[in-house]
Amino acid sequence: MLRKLIFPIVIISLLSSCIELIDDITIHNDGTGTFKYSINLSSSRIKVNSILALDSLDGKKVPSMGEIKNKITAFTTALKGQNGLSNVRSEFDEANLILKLFVDFKSVSQLEQGIKNSIIAVSKEKSSNELNESWIEWDGKTLKRSVPLTAFKRSNEMTSSDVDLLKTGTYTSISRFDRSIERTDNGNAKLNPSKLACMLKVNTFDLRNNNKLIENSITLIPFKNK
Amino acid sequence: MKQVVLLPLLFLSISTNLLAQRSESLIPKEAVTVFSLNNISLLQKISMDELITYDFMEEVHQELFDGSTNGKSLKDAGIDFGQRLNVFYGKSSDYEISGFTLGVSDQKQLFEVFDDFEQLQSKYKDVSIYGSFFNNLILHEKSAILIRVEPSMELIDEQTDSIWYARGNGNPYGDDFYYDEGILTEDIYLEEDSTIQKSEVFPEAADDPNEKNYYELRDSVQITLQNRLLEGILDDLFIKHLNLTTEDNRFTEQMSHTSEGTFYLDNSRNFEQAKGLWYFQTVLPSLYQDIRELYTGNVILGDWSLKDNTIEFAVEARYGERLGSIYEEMNDSKFDKNIIPYINKDNSAFFTYNVNMRQAYEKAYEVVMPILSSEKNSDIAMNVLTIELLNEFINKDALFGTYKGSMFGTFNGVKKIKTKKIEYYYDEETFEYGEKETEATEDMPIFTLGFSIDRIDIPELVLKHLSKLTSMFEQHENYWKFNNAILDAAPLFMINRNGLFILTNDEDLALNHADGYGKNALSKKTARSLKHDGFMNGFVDISGTLNRFPNDLLNQRQSDMVNALKGKSGKMYLKSTKTSKNNTNFLLTYSFLGEDKSGKHMLDLINTMYIFSK
Numbered sequence: 001m002l003r004k005l006i007f008p009i010v011i012i013s014l015l016s017s018c019i020e021l022i023d024d025i026t027i028h029n030d031g032t033g034t035f036k037y038s039i040n041l042s043s044s045r046i047k048v049n050s051i052l053a054l055d056s057l058d059g060k061k062v063p064s065m066g067e068i069k070n071k072i073t074a075f076t077t078a079l080k081g082q083n084g085l086s087n088v089r090s091e092f093d094e095a096n097l098i099l100k101l102f103v104d105f106k107s108v109s110q111l112e113q114g115i116k117n118s119i120i121a122v123s124k125e126k127s128s129n130e131l132n133e134s135w136i137e138w139d140g141k142t143l144k145r146s147v148p149l150t151a152f153k154r155s156n157e158m159t160s161s162d163v164d165l166l167k168t169g170t171y172t173s174i175s176r177f178d179r180s181i182e183r184t185d186n187g188n189a190k191l192n193p194s195k196l197a198c199m200l201k202v203n204t205f206d207l208r209n210n211n212k213l214i215e216n217s218i219t220l221i222p223f224k225n226k
Numbered sequence: 227m228k229q230v231v232l233l234p235l236l237f238l239s240i241s242t243n244l245l246a247q248r249s250e251s252l253i254p255k256e257a258v259t260v261f262s263l264n265n266i267s268l269l270q271k272i273s274m275d276e277l278i279t280y281d282f283m284e285e286v287h288q289e290l291f292d293g294s295t296n297g298k299s300l301k302d303a304g305i306d307f308g309q310r311l312n313v314f315y316g317k318s319s320d321y322e323i324s325g326f327t328l329g330v331s332d333q334k335q336l337f338e339v340f341d342d343f344e345q346l347q348s349k350y351k352d353v354s355i356y357g358s359f360f361n362n363l364i365l366h367e368k369s370a371i372l373i374r375v376e377p378s379m380e381l382i383d384e385q386t387d388s389i390w391y392a393r394g395n396g397n398p399y400g401d402d403f404y405y406d407e408g409i410l411t412e413d414i415y416l417e418e419d420s421t422i423q424k425s426e427v428f429p430e431a432a433d434d435p436n437e438k439n440y441y442e443l444r445d446s447v448q449i450t451l452q453n454r455l456l457e458g459i460l461d462d463l464f465i466k467h468l469n470l471t472t473e474d475n476r477f478t479e480q481m482s483h484t485s486e487g488t489f490y491l492d493n494s495r496n497f498e499q500a501k502g503l504w505y506f507q508t509v510l511p512s513l514y515q516d517i518r519e520l521y522t523g524n525v526i527l528g529d530w531s532l533k534d535n536t537i538e539f540a541v542e543a544r545y546g547e548r549l550g551s552i553y554e555e556m557n558d559s560k561f562d563k564n565i566i567p568y569i570n571k572d573n574s575a576f577f578t579y580n581v582n583m584r585q586a587y588e589k590a591y592e593v594v595m596p597i598l599s600s601e602k603n604s605d606i607a608m609n610v611l612t613i614e615l616l617n618e619f620i621n622k623d624a625l626f627g628t629y630k631g632s633m634f635g636t637f638n639g640v641k642k643i644k645t646k647k648i649e650y651y652y653d654e655e656t657f658e659y660g661e662k663e664t665e666a667t668e669d670m671p672i673f674t675l676g677f678s679i680d681r682i683d684i685p686e687l688v689l690k691h692l693s694k695l696t697s698m699f700e701q702h703e704n705y706w707k708f709n710n711a712i713l714d715a716a717p718l719f720m721i722n723r724n725g726l727f728i729l730t731n732d733e734d735l736a737l738n739h740a741d742g743y744g745k746n747a748l749s750k751k752t753a754r755s756l757k758h759d760g761f762m763n764g765f766v767d768i769s770g771t772l773n774r775f776p777n778d779l780l781n782q783r784q785s786d787m788v789n790a791l792k793g794k795s796g797k798m799y800l801k802s803t804k805t806s807k808n809n810t811n812f813l814l815t816y817s818f819l820g821e822d823k824s825g826k827h828m829l830d831l832i833n834t835m836y837i838f839s840k
Contacts, residue, residue: 018666020650022659043647043666049713095714096648172650174657197657 018043019169019204025145026176027138029223031107041097048097065094071122072099078118079103084110108138143175143218147211169204171214179220186216249309250481252327252364252371254459255473257314260490261832262481264310265532276826280833304335306368310481313836314470320381321455325373330365340372350464362456366464375459377451385451386444398440476544480527487828489528489541489835494521513606516597522546530828537828539814548593550807556586556631557761557805562678564725565634566753567742568735574770575637577800578756578763583631584622591617627680637771638672638732645715670716674730682722689720704740760802760810769795795819796827 020040027033041048054062063071069092076090084106091100105111112134137144180195189200202213253260305311309329316323330336337343343356343363356363361374390398438446462468470490471478480488523546531538545553559582569576598610647666650659679685689706693699700707704721711718712731719736721728730736748756756763796818803811818827 018647022650024659038650040648040650043645043649044668045645045647045715046643046668046670046713049715053713093648098648174659176657192657193655199652199657 021169021171021204022174023172024174024176025136025143027108027143027178029178031138031140033105033108033111035101035103035105035111037101039099045097068092069094074122075118076101078121079114082110082114082117085114108136108143112136141220141222143177143220144216145173145175145218146215147171147207167203167205171202171204171207173200173214173216174198175216175218177218177220179223182219182221184216184218188213189216189218249327249329249369249371250312250471251469252366252369252463253312253314253470254316254323254371254373255462255468255470256316256318256323256459257470258316258492258495259314259836260470260477260488261313261836262310262488262490263312263486263828263832264484264488265486277829280829281837302335303339304330304332304337306331309369313832315836320378321451322376322378323373323455323459325361325371327369327371330368330370333365336370350460353460353464355460364460371463373456373459375452375455377448377455382444382448382451386440386447389447390440390443395440476525476527480529483529485529485531487530487832489526489530489539491526493524493526513597513601513603516600520546520549520593520597524549530831532828535818537816537818537831539816539831541812541814542809543812544809547807550805550809552586552589552593553805553810554807555589556581556583557802557810558582558585559632559761561757562630562632562725563753563757564678565632565676566756567724567744567747568674568676568726568728568739569634569636569748570638570743570746571748571752572746573636573638574767576635576765578634579632580761581631583629584626586631587622587626624681624684628684630678630680632678634674634676636674638674638735639770640669641672641732642667643670643672643716643731643733668715670712670731672730672732674728674732674735676721676726676728679722679725679727682725682727685720685722685727689722702736705736707736755801760804762800762802762812764798764800766798768798 018041020038020043022036022038022040024036024038025033026035051062052065072090072092076088079085079101080088085103086106087102087104089102091102092098103111103114105114135146174197176197178196181191181198184191184198186200188202189198191198198216198218200214200216207213250262306329311326311328313326314324340356340358340363342358343361344358346355346357346362348355350366352366354365356365361372364371364373471481474492477490480490523544525544526541527544528539528541531540557580559580561578561580565578569578595610595613598606598613601607601610645666645668646663648661649664651662652659689699689701693701693706698709698711700709704723706720706722708718708720710716716731717733719728719730719733721730721736721740723740724742728735796816799813799815801813803813816827816831
């Protein structure tokens with residue numbers, strides 16, 4: 001039901017031509033960290049704005065820009081009230097159609113739970129199987145990641161022409177740590193020279209067909225006690 | 227002697243032929259739009275499965291999409307190809323009717339297609355009535371009418387509420403009922419409301435099982451109204467012998483044409499049913515009556531003719547004399563030859579519209595103002611005073627010198643246009659990322675719209691001041707550029723030269739052809755034709771235009787129309803003749819390519835017209 005939660009954004013994202021998504025998480029040794037999430041639709045402004053100019057598309061109401069902004073504000077407000085989360089803010093560049101979300105968290109589990117709670121708060125859904133799924137786990141040594149936006153799993157409903165348009169989009173997942181990465185189980189993941197960050201970039205069309213492409217398990221070298 | 231015997235026989239033969247039941251005599255007088263196919267043998271080879279995909283068949287879809295049409299053509303459906311097939315539609319504030327009438331040659335075959343109908347009791351002589359859930363099939367002699375009558379939701383609600391409250395019931399929805407105004411598909415509706423208890427939305431069933439709850443009552447009211455309306459239509463057809471041919475001479479005359487197909491649209495009745503006029507009807511009845519009289523006689527009649535690989539659709543728009551006098555003045559305008567250089571000979575679509583707004587204004591003022599002035603209403607009186615003062619004080623030479631009324635438009639295809647986008651760049655050392663603005667290209671349909679103008683100084687004055695207010699307006703040597711004007715992403719160019727004010731998103735036109743396309747403009751032959759035709763001309767290369775047109779930019783109705791013609795190839799030309807006080811004639815010529823049967827092309831056109839007129 002994540003699809004419905006971020007309906008205004010996702011309907012546009014899925015129907016738009018080129019989309020660039022970045023999720024960027026930093027986890028410190030003590031388990032605290034920062035999560036950043038960006039949706040960039042700037043290269044599809046004509047397409048998106050032409051859709052926004054319509055009342056409805058394929059029987060679904062097309063949200064106005066005001067409704068989209070309200071939804072973003074509501075989600076951000078809900079996120080601010082969650083346990084273990086702080087410095088929550090969102091930025092929406094209306095002209096370039098770029099949405100950014102920033103959250104500091106005390107623990108990864110509180111981040112995940114906080115996002116789930118906020119989804120429930122702004123959507124009509126009070127529970128769903130998808131919200132029970134875990135998309136991020138951290139045990140102090142290994143970080144397991146999957147797609148936070150399981151909307152892609154639902155993209156089977158997209159028309160073939162819309163699916164074609166996803167071919168030029170990218171999804172980038174970045175994970176940063178205080179200590180070096182020992183190994184990752186996704187062969188496409190790239191480590192930076194200092195081995196403190198891991199980047200995995202996939203095509204949104206490929207991701208739609210196989211959401212496991214973004215799954216990654218990152219194991220760090222053992223923590224050295226002083 | 228031979229003559230004495232033959233004459234009565236001949237007379238008898240002619241009379242029998244004339245008096246025989248024909249499909250058109252089953253068209254209800256309530257029909258506002260009728261598409262009539264005279265030569266339906268053209269359609270013999272079209273499969274039923276193909277036929278039912280057309281929008282004008284949507285009312286009978288549930289009967290025909292049940293496998294009963296598989297592998298069948300119209301020829302196998304028991305239809306008499308010697309009679310017309312008439313598709314009709316009508317709407318009033320209380321109901322909507324739709325359906326078609328046709329000749330029947332073999333009832334057994336007909337009911338193999340319409341196999342869900344059950345016979346109902348008939349009070350009419352020689353009339354068999356069959357019904358399914360939504361539709362009724364009525365057979366009389368060798369003709370049939372398939373009809374759907376739907377009372378309006380407003381009427382059903384009104385009647386239901388009246389009975390419901392008269393029985394002493396309270397609000398059927400409870401006091402805290404609310405709903406979200408979002409447009410929801412059935413799928414989403416069911417998903418989103420799955421957690422809501424039924425009792426929260428629907429009225430509770432009555433304790434007494436013999437007492438209907440609100441929705442049961444509403445269903446009963448709907449069925450009763452539906453039956454009553456159908457009975458009224460059938461009484462007219464089979465007892466009073468009233469139908470559209472007996473009630474409207476213009477339609478009868480149209481039915482006498484031997485063209486392959488005819489079209490009838492009574493615009494005056496559309497005017498009467500227009501919901502937006504309820505205020506006038508109730509609050510200002512005399513004004514409503516006067517305006518209604520203006521529209522009296524407003525009807526559109528058309529004929530389809532097939533000539534080799536061409537379909538001609540000749541349309542006559544008839545109107546009353548007073549409205550006609552405004553049209554006559556409006557269309558009394560010389561063709562503006564300045565536009566010719568700006569239409570590229572390779573444009574896949576263009577139109578020219580040549581009217582005289584000044585004369586139209588003067589005539590409309592002369593016709594409409596006395597109607598408004600005679601109204602004894604303070605609001606109207608104030609409006610009349612305002613209009614009369616504006617008429618005195620406004621510089622009409624400047625106004626109509628700026629907007630003369632004549633215009634043209636072209637579709638220059640879909641081009642890649644340059645836009646800006648934000649791109650992320652990554653530091654390979656840290657994977658930190660930043661943003662940079664880069665150029666992007668997006669597909670955009672390229673349009674040009676130009677207006678004839680005498681006072682080029684006025685738009686120039688406005689643009690100069692706007693450019694001082696915002697940097698989004700830029701003045702260049704031959705044109706103005708309004709940055710990000712289109713969908714916040716693409717620029718709009720304005721060319722104010724040669725007696726034209728042109729708006730376009732075609733950068734090539736602004737930069738390289740501000741004075742027109744020269745040798746690449748429309749040919750002299752086409753230009754001569756445009757000058758000699760009436761106030762309106764149009765051309766569409768279907769494969770070059772509609773097949774490439776991005777539907778995202780259209781509303782649902784426009785999109786349906788474009789979709790109805792998508793995938794076809796061919797060219798359409800539209801031209802009008804001189805406008806008189808009583809009518810204007812239009813001719814639409816559709817020359818098609820490919821191997822599709824001409825009957826199929828005609829159905830495609832009819833389907834488009836059906837969507838347009840509905």
